[in-house]
Amino acid sequence: MSLRYTILGLISGKSQTGYDIYKNLQQGVLYAWGNSHSQVYRELSKLEDEKLVTYVVEHQEQAPSKKIYSITNKGKSILLSWVLENEVKERKVKDEMLLKLSGIHLLKPDEAKAFFQSIYDREESELKKLEKEWKNELDQRLFDESPLSKEFSRRLAQMYIDWCTWAEEQLED
Structure with a gap:
């Protein structure tokens, strides 16, 4: 996944500070990509150099000034071209839990149950958090992240819950 397109997508719906962008990347389905604070700011600088984003400085009395980034028409065009590409790359799942499953047979049944x-x-905690955020956003009609990706995150968390229940049942058989 390209951080540049993620940032362009995030600010195409609502202008945001670099910190807001970083926070959005730390929640929901975007969290899986694990971008650091410095990566976000490096990418914003590149996007600015390429005239894909612009910013205004908001001065604050009690805090440092902040840059609020917006997507340019050129940025929208680049983002749209990328979204419309016919080829979507093969999904790659980077999940440590899946790697640990290769050694699950070494655990005692009670250890495996504790793992699951x-x-x-x-x-379950993530799902509750997502559902609370979802309700708040629906109430406020504010969407920093696409409702489609929020719902994907919710369903992914539910899938893990269902899978863990199934996996524990397999231990009993």
């Missing part, structure tokens, strides 16, 4: 329970608990 910890994943279940994490995902």
